[in-house]
Every structure is written in structure tokens, then in C-alpha cells.
Amino acid sequence: AQSVTQPDIHITVSEGASLELRCNYSYGATPYLFWYVQSPGQGLQLLLKYFSGDTLVQGIKGFEAEFKRSQSSFNLRKPSVHWSDAAEYFCAVGGSSASKIIFGSGTRLSIRP
Amino acid sequence: ETGVTQSPTHLIKTRGQQVTLRCSSQSGHNTVSWYQQALGQGPQFIFQYYREEENGRGNFPPRFSGLQFPNYSSELNVNALELDDSALYLCASSLVASGRIETQYFGPGTRLLVL
Numbered sequence: 001a002q003s004v005t006q007p008d009i010h011i012t013v014s015e016g017a018s019l020e021l022r023c024n025y026s027y028g029a030t031p032y033l034f035w036y037v038q039s040p041g042q043g044l045q046l047l048l049k050y051f052s053g054d055t056l057v058q059g060i061k062g063f064e065a066e067f068k069r070s071q072s073s074f075n076l077r078k079p080s081v082h083w084s085d086a087a088e089y090f091c092a093v094g095g096s097s098a099s100k101i102i103f104g105s106g107t108r109l110s111i112r113p
Numbered sequence: 114e115t116g117v118t119q120s121p122t123h124l125i126k127t128r129g130q131q132v133t134l135r136c137s138s139q140s141g142h143n144t145v146s147w148y149q150q151a152l153g154q155g156p157q158f159i160f161q162y163y164r165e166e167e168n169g170r171g172n173f174p175p176r177f178s179g180l181q182f183p184n185y186s187s188e189l190n191v192n193a194l195e196l197d198d199s200a201l202y203l204c205a206s207s208l209v210a211s212g213r214i215e216t217q218y219f220g221p222g223t224r225l226l227v228l
Contacts, residue, residue: 043119043222100146100161100169101158
């Protein structure tokens with residue numbers, strides 16, 4: 001079955017601290033992987049994506065993610081968070097010819113001043 | 114700013130009514146997907162349209178239907194509204210080229226409340 005698991009429902013980090021949000025996926029074919037961010041009451045903004053090639057992917061706003069096929073993971077990282085990073089983060093998986101993207105249930109990030 | 118717009122932004126309906134939500138795709142995109150996001154959940158795929166034909170459907174009943182127009186704008190129609198249909202409805206546009214789907218870009222959503 002195709003699925004995405006984000007094991008952390010809510011994470012709080014201090015401003016300036018590093019961040020890692022976990023994502024594990026189950027997908028039968030070669031996965032396309034995404035991280036999206038959603039601010040309250042807003043749509044989804046794409047942070048980064050992995051289709052192929054280098055397994056360390058750079059995105060917007062200083063985020064990066066690493067694809068580890070052996071662990072079926074695609075964790076999101078940022079070396080130093082800012083208060084404006086507080087939002088809901090969604091990991092998602094799809095395929096090259098798949099019509100749908102499967103989303104995880106999200107991780108809510110709070111920033112401690 | 115993704116270039117994907119949705120209308121209306123908010124909507125209140127009563128149980129049993131019908132609703133139509135609209136989406137305008139990013140310029141040049143030929144595919145639109147619709148998702149339902151219940152409160153506290155991740156988006157769930159409803160269906161996708163490619164060149165005005167349905168191209169995949171999630172686990173939603175037939176009372177959820179859609180249309181895509183030649184200018185690639187799209188509608189989501191929901192008949193016989195139920196309380197559980199209350200959610201944020203997101204559309205996403207993308208470009209399909211050589212059979213491969215590129216990144217989906219999301220609109221701001223329409224928040225539907227069913228009373």
C-alpha cells in the first residue's frame with residue numbers, strides 16, 4: 001500500500017536551533033518525493049522535491065532534504081530556524097505517471113522565542 | 114505565489130445542498146487535481162483532470178464530480194452535501210509532458226462549512 005508517515009505530530013524548537021522533520025514512505029515504484037509547507041488558513045507551498053539524481057535536495061527558505069532509499073525516508077532539515085518557519089509541514093509521495101500525490105498527516109512546527 | 118486561484122475563499126452550505134468550487138490553473142498547465150483537507154489532516158486526493166478527461170480518482174463517492182474546460186480552468190461539484198464534507202478544498206495545477214507529471218502547484222483553497 002502506498003502511504004506516508006510523519007511520526008511527529010507537533011515539534012517545538014527554539015529560534016536559531018536546528019530542525020529535522022521525519023518522513024517515511026511506502027511506495028511500490030520509484031517515488032517522487034515532496035515537502036510542502038502550509039501556514040494557517042493558506043494553501044500549500046512547495047519547499048522542495050526529489051525526482052532523481054543527487055539524494056540531497058536543496059529547497060527554498062534554507063531547507064534541505066535527504067532521500068534514503070534503504071530507509072524509505074525523506075527527512076527535512078534546516079540548520080537554523082526562524083520564527084517565520086512556524087507552520088504545518090507535509091511530506092508527500094507520488095510517481096512519474098501517477099495522477100495523485102499521497103500526503104502524510106503533517107507535522108506542526110512551533111518556534112520558541 | 115503559484116498563479117493558481119480558487120473561488121470562493123469561504124462558503125457556508127446546509128446539508129443536502131449542492132456546491133460548485135472553481136479553480137483557475139497556472140498558465141501553461143494542462144492538468145488539475147482536487148484535494149480535500151479535513152481539519153488537522155493532510156490533503157486527500159479526490160480526482161485529476163487532464164485535457165478535460167478524468168485521469169484518476171481517489172476514494173470519494175460519485176456525488177463528487179468535476180469538469181475541466183478548454184482554458185484549463187476547473188470546477189469541483191459536490192451534490193447532497195453532508196456534514197463531513199466540511200473541509201478545505203485545494204486545487205493543484207501541473208504540466209503533463211511525455212506522460213510524466215511534473216510538480217503540482219496548489220491554490221489557496223476554498224473553505225467549505227456544511228451546517
